[in-house]
Amino acid sequence: MPEHTPASEPAPAAPALVLHDAPLSGHAHRVRLFLSLLGLPWRSQVVDLKAGEHKRPAFLAMNRFGQVPVLQDGDVVLADSNAILVYLNARYAPDPTLWLPADPVGAARVQRWLSLAAGPLAFGPAAARIALLMGRPTDEAAVARAHALLQVMDAHLATQDFLAAARPALADIAHYAYVALAPEGHVALDDYPQVRAWLVRIEALPGFLPMPRSRLGLLA
Incomplete structure (x- = not known):
């Protein structure tokens, strides 16, 4: 422990x-x-x-x-x-409002991305990766859902540095790992420069803790 x-x-x-x-x-x-x-x-x-x-x-x-x-x-x-x-x-x-704004609009924007983390993220890049972790064939449907999410994220991140606000919020914490490890599920990040730049910004935060990598998918 x-x-x-x-x-x-x-x-x-x-x-x-x-x-x-x-x-x-x-x-x-x-x-x-x-x-x-x-x-x-x-x-x-x-x-x-x-x-x-x-x-x-x-x-x-x-x-x-x-x-x-x-x-x-x-x-x-x-x-x-x-x-x-x-x-x-x-x-x-x-200061809890730094990670989850107290104003109605700011709080709603964070909640929107938390909902996406429990939906498209979980059934897209996360599901694609878990298939290979469990020794199953590539989940092509999950890969397609992952790319659909990443396209939206990339376009959104072209307008601001973080998902829900001008600074990192709970929304970014909830999405980081499964996006960063998407290549382990055969989901390439090459076509998403804004997403890759966002990952770098998260990794530069003081106290950042990396996620263990596995030799799966595109990293095999």
């Missing part, structure tokens, strides 16, 4: 945060990334997905859907990566 210390000045003291985690899960990585960006101390409890640990009673008691990640913060137990991002921001960010 590796321990993580802040990459920069820590946020106000927090109880011991435990992340029930899987190293190759992009959903888990978005939480790891935000914990690191906030400078919070946390501990990873790796869940053995191949052994089916996420479907055993102890894990299902924390998340009945049997999915990582799950965050334990004292007596608080939360599942769903986007919900965890919202919680961590409200509970621990020195």
Whole structure:
């Protein structure tokens, strides 16, 4: 169970945060990334997905859907990566409005991209990658959905540096991993210069935590 210390000045003291985690899960990585960006101390409890640990009673008691990640913060137990991002921001960010604007329009713009992360992102680049991770053939339908999303993202990012605002927000954290690792699912990023530039901007944030890479798809 590796321990993580802040990459920069820590946020106000927090109880011991435990992340029930899987190293190759992009959903888990978005939480790891935000914990690191906030400078919070946390501990990873790796869940053995191949052994089916996420479907055993102890894990299902924390998340009945049997999915990582799950965050334990004292007596608080939360599942769903986007919900965890919202919680961590409200509970621990020195200024929560930097990551999730308080004004109605700004908040709606972030929520729009969080919804896209649970839809086109999950069923596009994430699904294309998981097919190869699980030893299945390339999921051509997922690859097509990924390119449709990336075309929209590239056009959008030609107008501003980040997805929902002029600065990074929860929307960007939710999309980073599965877009960055899209080539692992046979989804090339060559035709999306604005998306590639956006990835570089995310990776330049203080406290950025990289996602482990796999030799799959275009990276094989």
